[in-house]
Structures are given as structure tokens and as C-alpha cells.
Amino acid sequence: MAPSRDAAPKLGELAVRGDLDCQTGPTEDSSRVVMNPGVDRLHIDQAQAEAIQKSLQIGRGEPAVVRAVVSIGRDGKARLKGLIVGDKRFELGWY
16 A cells, blocks of 8 residues: 555556555454455446346355456546456446
8 A cells, every 4th residue: 555646656557546444353364454446336237236146145154255347547546347256257338
């Protein structure tokens, strides 16, 4: 995490505006670092929403594995282009 926008490019080729949060769990193995790349909305149609919901329910009892597919603009903002839920990829065609 860079202390300023000007310092960010010195840490790597790609800089994303967002924040990090350390979440401490009951054991050392359950603690984690969560990155928020600043994506605050998701616009999808009803059929996609239902398909994502169904994919999330497949592994009940276990945490769902969801990955974001993002594009980073020159302004450093992340824009959500899709989701990967388990082994299924959902494209956000409106983007």
C-alpha cells in the first residue's frame, strides 16, 4: 500500500485506488487481509443474478470462492468487468 498516489507507481506496474483491511479471526489461520478496489456497484440482468445466486449456493457450508475481473483505468479506479464464481465466469456485457 502506497502512502500517496505519487508513490504508488514506484511499487509496481499497476496501481489501484482502494484500501486494505486486516480481519483477525479466532485463530492465526483464519485471519486475512481483504482488499477493496473501490468497486461499489454491480449492474446485471435478472437471469445473470439468478445464475450467480445458484452458483453461490452449490458449496453450502463452505465459503464461496468469488473472484472479480477488473479493468484499471488511468485514473487508478477499478471497473468491474465480470465475476468468477467457483469455476463459472460471468461477463458483464454492458461494460
